[in-house]
Amino acid sequence: MTTLSDVAKKASVSKMTVSRVINHPQQVTPELRKIVEKAMEQLNYHPNSIASALAHNRTNVVKLVILEDIDTTEPYYMNLLFGIAKGLSKKHYAIQLATDRDVGGGDGYIITGGRATDAEWLDQLDKPFVLFGENRYGYDFIDTDNKLGEQLATQYALNKNYQSIVFIGIDEKEPFEYSREAGYINTLQKHNMIPKIFRIQNHSSLAEKLIISNWRKFAPNTCFICASDRIAVGVVRAIQRKNGNIPRDFGVIGFDGVLLDQVSNPKLTTVKQNLFKLGELLAGMILQKIKQDGAQQGEVLIEPELIQSESTRN
Amino acid sequence: MTTLSDVAKKASVSKMTVSRVINHPQQVTPELRKIVEKAMEQLNYHPNSIASALAHNRTNVVKLVILEDIDTTEPYYMNLLFGIAKGLSKKHYAIQLATDRDVGGGDGYIITGGRATDAEWLDQLDKPFVLFGENRYGYDFIDTDNKLGEQLATQYALNKNYQSIVFIGIDEKEPFEYSREAGYINTLQKHNMIPKIFRIQNHSSLAEKLIISNWRKFAPNTCFICASDRIAVGVVRAIQRKNGNIPRDFGVIGFDGVLLDQVSNPKLTTVKQNLFKLGELLAGMILQKIKQDGAQQGEVLIEPELIQSESTRN
DNA sequence: TTGTAAGCGTTATCAG
DNA sequence: CTGATAACGCTTACAA
Numbered sequence: 001m002t003t004l005s006d007v008a009k010k011a012s013v014s015k016m017t018v019s020r021v022i023n024h025p026q027q028v029t030p031e032l033r034k035i036v037e038k039a040m041e042q043l044n045y046h047p048n049s050i051a052s053a054l055a056h057n058r059t060n061v062v063k064l065v066i067l068e069d070i071d072t073t074e075p076y077y078m079n080l081l082f083g084i085a086k087g088l089s090k091k092h093y094a095i096q097l098a099t100d101r102d103v104g105g106g107d108g109y110i111i112t113g114g115r116a117t118d119a120e121w122l123d124q125l126d127k128p129f130v131l132f133g134e135n136r137y138g139y140d141f142i143d144t145d146n147k148l149g150e151q152l153a154t155q156y157a158l159n160k161n162y163q164s165i166v167f168i169g170i171d172e173k174e175p176f177e178y179s180r181e182a183g184y185i186n187t188l189q190k191h192n193m194i195p196k197i198f199r200i201q202n203h204s205s206l207a208e209k210l211i212i213s214n215w216r217k218f219a220p221n222t223c224f225i226c227a228s229d230r231i232a233v234g235v236v237r238a239i240q241r242k243n244g245n246i247p248r249d250f251g252v253i254g255f256d257g258v259l260l261d262q263v264s265n266p267k268l269t270t271v272k273q274n275l276f277k278l279g280e281l282l283a284g285m286i287l288q289k290i291k292q293d294g295a296q297q298g299e300v301l302i303e304p305e306l307i308q309s310e311s312t313r314n
Numbered sequence: 315m316t317t318l319s320d321v322a323k324k325a326s327v328s329k330m331t332v333s334r335v336i337n338h339p340q341q342v343t344p345e346l347r348k349i350v351e352k353a354m355e356q357l358n359y360h361p362n363s364i365a366s367a368l369a370h371n372r373t374n375v376v377k378l379v380i381l382e383d384i385d386t387t388e389p390y391y392m393n394l395l396f397g398i399a400k401g402l403s404k405k406h407y408a409i410q411l412a413t414d415r416d417v418g419g420g421d422g423y424i425i426t427g428g429r430a431t432d433a434e435w436l437d438q439l440d441k442p443f444v445l446f447g448e449n450r451y452g453y454d455f456i457d458t459d460n461k462l463g464e465q466l467a468t469q470y471a472l473n474k475n476y477q478s479i480v481f482i483g484i485d486e487k488e489p490f491e492y493s494r495e496a497g498y499i500n501t502l503q504k505h506n507m508i509p510k511i512f513r514i515q516n517h518s519s520l521a522e523k524l525i526i527s528n529w530r531k532f533a534p535n536t537c538f539i540c541a542s543d544r545i546a547v548g549v550v551r552a553i554q555r556k557n558g559n560i561p562r563d564f565g566v567i568g569f570d571g572v573l574l575d576q577v578s579n580p581k582l583t584t585v586k587q588n589l590f591k592l593g594e595l596l597a598g599m600i601l602q603k604i605k606q607d608g609a610q611q612g613e614v615l616i617e618p619e620l621i622q623s624e625s626t627r628n
Numbered sequence: 629t630t631g632t633a634a635g636c637g638t639t640a641t642c643a644g
Numbered sequence: 645c646t647g648a649t650a651a652c653g654c655t656t657a658c659a660a
Contacts, residue, residue, distance in 0.1 A: 001371075003637055014647045019639060029645065046419075050373055051637030053364050054652050058315075060364070061408045075389035075573060085411035092419070094375045094408035097399035105360075105406070204577060230577075237579055259389060263518060263544075263574065265551050317653055328631045333655065343629065365653030368636050 003045045005237035022047060036183035049092035062088055063106035063284055065098045067128075076258035076275050077112075080132065083279020084110060091287050104126075110282050110288045111260050115174060122123075128289040128299060132282055134175035142281050145301035146176050149271040150183030152306045153225050153253045158191060160313045168207060168235060169227045171190065171199040180227050180255065200231070207234025208241075215242050220243030221313065223251030229260035234270050236311060251312040257305075266310035273304050316357045325353035336361060342472065363406040367567050373570045376402055376600055377420035379412045379443075379592060382427030390572035390589050392424075394446065397593020399426060405601050417441075419460050422604045424596050429488060444605040444611060446596055454603065456595050459615040460490050463585040464497030466620045470583075472505060476537035482521060482549060483541045485513040494541050495568065514545070521548025522555075529556055537565030543574035546582050555586035565626040571619075577603045580624030587618050 008015045014035060015165055020027050021036040028036070039045075064084060066077070085095055096106060100119055102235040103109060109129035114122065119137055122129070131141040150167075157165050167184045170177050185195045198214070200206045207226070211218070211234070226232040231256030236246065244250045246266060257272025285297050306313065322329045327350060334341050335350040342350070353359075365375040378398060380391070399409055404422070410420060415435055417423060423443035428436065433451055436443070443457040471479050481498045484491050499509045507574075512528070514520045525532070525548070540546040546568030550560060558564045560580055568575055571586025599611050622628065 001637095004639095005637080015638080016640095016647060017645090020646085023639080025647070032646085048368075048637050049419075050364060050368050051652090052639075054362075054368050054637080054654090055639045057652065058364070073333075075392065078389065079393045081392075082411060083394065085409075086413075089410050089412075094410045095399075095401050096408045097396060098403075099396070105363075223512075233577060259573075260577065262575065263547060275395070315653095319653080329654080330631060330656095331629090334630085341629075346630085360648085362653050365636090366655075367652080368638090369655045371636070 001048075002045045003048070004045075006043055007036065007039045007045050010043060011036045019151060031276075055165050055296060058107050058290075058309070059105060060092060061094050061106045062283070062290075063096045063098050063103055063109045065101075065103055065109050065111045066113055067101070067111065067115070067118060069117060075260070076256055076273065079275035080112070080279040080282075083276040083281075084283045085279075086276075087280040087283025088287070090283075093287065095281075105131040108286045110286050115172075127229035128286065128294040130282060130285045130289060131166070132278070134179060134299075136175050140297040140299065141301065142278055142283065142285060142300040143176065144181035144273040144278065144304050147183035147186070149255060149273075149304040149306075150180045150225060150299070151187050152183075152304070153255070153271050154184050154187035155224035155244040156306055156308075157217070157225060157251055157253060157312070158187070160223070160251060162221055162313075164196075164219060165193065165225060166223040167195065167197045167216065167225045168231050169197055169199040170202045170231070170246050177227060184225055202228050202230050203233035204230050204237070209234075212241065218250070220244070220249035222249075223253065223291045226252065226254050229254035229256045229264070229268060229270055232270065232311070233260055233264050236264055236266070236268070246311055247313045257307055261307070261309065264311070269309045269312040270307050272307045274302055278302050316359045316583040318359075319364070320357055321353045321359050322351065324357060325350045361406075372421050372604075373419060374406060375408050375410050375420045376414050376604075377410045377417055377423045377599070379415070379417055379423050379425045380427055380460075381415070381425065381429070381432060389574070390587065393572060393589035394426070394593040397590040397595075398597045399593075400590075401597025402601070404597075407601065408595075411418055418561045422600045424600050428512040429486075442600065442608040444596060444599045444603060446592070448493060448613075450489050454599065454611040455611065456592055456599060456614040456616065457490065458587040458592065458618045460493035460498070461497035462615075463569060463587075463618040463620075464494045464539060464541075465501050466497075466618070467569070467585050468501035469566055470500050470620055470622075471537035471539060471567060471626070472501070474537070474565060476535055476627075477541060478510075478533060478536040479507065480532065480536055481509065481511045481539045481541070482524070482545050483511055483513040484516045484544070484545070491541060498539055512624050516542050516544050518548035518551070519542050521545040522552045523548075525549050525552035526555065532564070534558070534563035536563075537567065540566065540568050541579070543568035543570040543572070543582060543584055546584065546625070547574055547578050550578055550580070550582070560625055567626060571621055575621070575623065577627070584624045585618045586621045588616055592616050 004015045007018045054217035112132040134143045188195050224235050232252050235252050239250045254268040257270045261268035261270040318329045321332045395514050422441050426446040448457045502509050546566050548564050553564045568582040568584035572583045575582035575584040
């Protein structure tokens with residue numbers, strides 16, 4: 001393994017000059033810099049991030065804290081995780097997972113599944129953190145643009161000439177859900193239509209029951225805007241059990257676009273979150289926040305994409 | 315942050331004694347050990363794994379290398395990952411993900427999705443590694459007991475008095491598939507029945523097509539043993555499209571037991587892999603192998619569990 | 629059994 | 645702008 005000293009020797013400079021070329025290039029004269037860079041290349045030098053971490057009193061580890069129950073974990077976490085891991089690897093950071101609030105050890109946290117009730121806990125954390133998922137307490141976060149997503153979905157349903165547009169939401173008093181509903185409501189109001197919202201927990205079987213027990217309220221030519229693919233899957237099943245025709249008489253649009261939309265039959269038209277990118281951005285944000293000693297990073301919303309498939313008219 | 319020196323001072327011993335209490339307790343007299351342990355507790359001392367890593371020329375990072383395409387990644391990876399992460403965290407190890415063969419930086423590798431063609435690449439790795447998934451080249455691995463799993467499934471189908479038992483396998487020439495088929499074949503032969511095996515790629519839509527295009531071959535009273543839940547989902551759909559009655563006339567048994575079995579309608583009877591435990595064991599194995607400087611670890615098979623649900627008679 | 633000294637590879641600090 | 649030195653927290657090797 002070649003070290004800073006090796007490079008220094010080869011370039012006939014001190015270790016510090018080499019270190020500076022790596023971390024503060026502008027503090028070194030261009031000529032010296034060139035020489036050092038050549039030496040690094042010839043020796044195929046790669047900085048030892050562990051040594052650097054020690055000198056900085058860092059761990060080079062970011063903790064991913066998942067506050068939701070792991071059993072109900074959506075498959076989309078996998079994509080998120082890959083994005084995060086990718087983003088961290090670039091900077092020689094590694095990931096540790098925590099599934100409870102018992103954190104510690106790590107330079108910062110990426111926290112997902114946080115609910116309003118977690119605010120108190122968040123406030124007493126002593127390391128920088130960023131959230132995956134909207135919040136309205138001023139914590140730094142990244143999320144899909146939930147509102148835009150349902151705007152796209154609702155507008156799409158209108159374009160396909162469904163007369164009645166119903167929203168099946170997730171029964172949680174959380175910003176992501178409010179945003180999704182807002183996107184739906186906004187778009188309907190723009191067309192002078194009155195919103196109809198039902199809410200249930202995020203399970204396909206509950207969605208199925210809901211639709212069946214309210215079936216007479218849904219005339220043909222209705223499109224269901226669902227706050228998740230899970231719900232959409234249940235809605236599809238209910239319509240099929242009632243012998244409704246998808247997509248001719250009934251449209252269904254999901255949200256997430258990870259696996260379930262593909263497994264469903266018919267495949268779901270859905271609002272697809274770009275979770276990989278989201279993960280990468282989360283990684284970038286927490287690393288920057290660590291580097292900047294906890295400075296505020298603000299909020300970032302990622303545009304989702306409407307994937308057109310078999311559960312709506314084309 | 316309290317360090318080794320702090321503890322040493324408090325206990326009036328040298329740093330080395332403290333270090334020994336942590337790493338080689340038997341080299342320290344019980345009395346001293348007690349004193350040191352008390353000091354550690356009082357000061358709430360936690361070893362700095364980065365410093366230790368530096369002294370050992372280690373990174374305290376294990377790479378998880380996923381050789382399968384991420385898009386087709388089964389949701390079960392999430393569970394595996396959690397198990398791994400949990401196992402690693404206990405020993406203050408962190409995870410880095412790699413989705414290609416471009417590894418390096420890390421004390422060892424956990425490799426999943428490896429195929430026979432990867433042998434050459436594996437042989438030239440210079441760090442210890444263990445595989446998730448059976449192989450017959452002598453590489454250390456951990457996997458579900460695939461053979462046992464399909465034995466359980468097949469025997470279960472027989473117990474439920476399905477007359478004809480058909481296997482729908484994954485069309486890959488890999489040990490995990492051979493083992494699953496062997497479990498099915500074994501069990502049938504024990505009852506003097508002749509195996510009927512179909513093979514397709516692991517997609518629900520292909521399974522659906524397969525069953526439909528061979529429909530006349532499947533008399534009522536048939537149970538399908540499927541090599542994955544994905545396939546099982548497709549089989550269920552095909553049977554439903556042909557108006558077959560599940561579970562009375564047709565049984566379906568899946569394999570994996572992660573998400574898809576629950577989302578399916580009817581819910582699937584399936585062979586459930588304990589992926590969390592598998593992940594933990596993988597972590598334990600690679601850590602031990604690292605500690606033992608690459609010593610052979612052998613192979614471990616984890617017992618799966620047959621989950622009885624709605625896609626078979628009860 | 630216990631302690632001393634040196635070193636792991638990097639960076640901050642201060643002097644030149 | 646560049647270099648010498650000490651320090652980060654721990655462990656190995658050797659000495660007592």
